[in-house]
Amino acid sequence: MTAVRKLAMTSLVLALGILPVQAQERETAAPLPLNELRTFTEVLERIRTSYVEPVDDATLLENAIRGMLEGLDPHSAYLEPEAFQGLQDTTTGQFGGLGLEVGQEDGFIKVISPIDDTPASRAGIEPGDLIVKIDDHPVKGMSLMDAVEQMRGAPGSKITLTLVRGAGRPFDVQLERAVIKVRSVRTETLEPGYAYLRITQFQNNTGDEVRRSLVSLNEKGELKGLVMDLRNNPGGVLQSAVEVADAFLTEGLIVYTKGRLANTELRFNATAGNPSADVPVV
Template sequence: MIRKVLLAAGTTAWLATSSLVPAHAAERKETYRLMELFAEVFEKVRSDYVEPVKDEDLVEAALNGMLSSLDPHSSYLNAKNARDMEVSTKGEFGGLGIEVTMESGWVKVVSPIDDTPAYRAGLQPGDFITHLDGEPVQGLTLSEAVDRMRGLVNTDIKLTVRRASVEPFDVKLTRAVIKIQTVRSHAEGNIGYVRITQFSQTTDADLRKHVGQLKKDIGKGLSGFVIDLRNNPGGLLDQAIAVSDDFLDKGEIVSTRSRRAEDTQRFNAKQGDIVDGLPLVLLVNDGSASASEIVAGALQDHRRALVLGTRSFGKGSVQTLIPLPGHGSMRLTTARYYTPSGRSIQAVGIEPDIKVLQSKVEPINVPERERRSEANLRNALQNPAKNGKEAPDAKPAEGAAKPAPQPEPEKEKEKGGAPAVIKMGDPAQDYQLARALDLIRGLSLYRPQGN
């Protein structure tokens, strides 16, 4: 029984004689006194609680309470949850496709994952999930809430969502097998667009394939790349380091500093830039967290990329998954990470070089008779080439950029329904991307020919 294990681990120490107590005797005695308190409460609950409670459930709750009280990212994972986490880092798992944390007792959305039920339903970073199938989430641990959101594929769950300046609304989601394609790309004229949705085991290899394909497809006219890390909740540290290294020739990428100075680690770039020094614009927002911020901080500090968008999430800590043989594992915050210039972005985030708020981009359709034009002025000179006839449509110069549509503020939803989703990656709707593409075009004008 777990109770016996606890007593075996603790009672022997509590009953130790003073001759066995090491130098920090007073400190140790206080620790033993507190452990006795825990054992006393544990026994009282087992014997006097209104209903029988399993020892295992009590111990798991105690461990989760201890770890989750440290910070939002430390937790105890039983054997099932530990397996789920291992599967998710490999790029395929079941559920809703949403990265969450806990804040003030509510489940808070860090970011939805592209092309998942949560993404298609319009959930956004910063949303609070207050109820699951009509039952409040307050009182649940993060692990318990996540367990309830997971379930059999093709089963439904109703989430009640609270969003700033919007009335609470319900969203029904159908659970699915979440297969994460962490890298997507396409050409925007002579600019490569690459979106990284999270950092799993295959992200760096996939990024290299996509960049290679874009270089081949666009050819010699390639002007630069937009790397989109918006709503990327992070993932594996080694993949964030590898992705940063892809665009850097030298220098520090990130350092991790833990409680003991001797445990500090520094990770440096190796020579070789997979885009050969072409201009880079990096897109971030408040859903860009952890590993995303490592990449953004490294490329920003080395002035290798311009960071555009809004301030990132601000998760500057490192979690280590520590196996507990026979009992799952614990996820423990063991270090903070620092950008090459020595910045800790914990609870601060990466401030973009160019701040651009997201807007819904729509063309403004003005009737022809209302358009302002020289031709509409009284007594305007005629174009001699027209000779009284309509001139053929003029063709734009080769490589000329199309005029960017003007943004309009995103309209709030009507009460009772979820707001419309801006399709990221489509410059006709995505104002931040449209601005990033314009920036690459501007930078390419000043780039020496042949480089």
């Protein structure tokens, strides 16, 4: 295995891995900055007394917490219980929704592919359709994550998407959400010896799915090359991303995590005997 390939696989895990974080005891820290806290409370009080409309304290404090996390880096965020449950549902591959793989293009939400036998596929939504409104709310400027959250919901609940197809005029599609079971791995044979592997996200069982897929492809004949498609993959479970990388490596460090607490420092190494360690991957 070349050093370049090892670096590529390690970069993949680093870029796409998400490590669940539990509440932990704080390490000994410096005293709280009293001047900054005083400024914070003054701003909070000014908003409470002078903002054009009343805002409840819980909303103000949640927004402040959200701002603290979002200001750290693009991958840190504050999740309310409902949003956290949605994240947990995503990693299991089962949730209430429409059955769409989507990306973002020119500020709109673009349909990559409807999942077979889901509300989206039954409604005739096609790859390449642009979603311009969700329940009459424009998606222009909306983040991909926010749009996905709006399209998810309780099975049986209704939703209307406004779509644009090609150069045509916008049209509405009414759908009823259902339980969506998503396989995170899809494969197909391109020609004898060469295959396509699509990973939509890193769910709890993605590593096992990839290994089974590689074994199945090898049983059809010697695998000489593989196209791995990670487009619009939002990440997911770190352990699963490590397992995927390990399927193509036989030795060496895959990735490590480092933090300020001792139990956040982990190292993941490749193991021998992997099914596709010598298969070229693009």
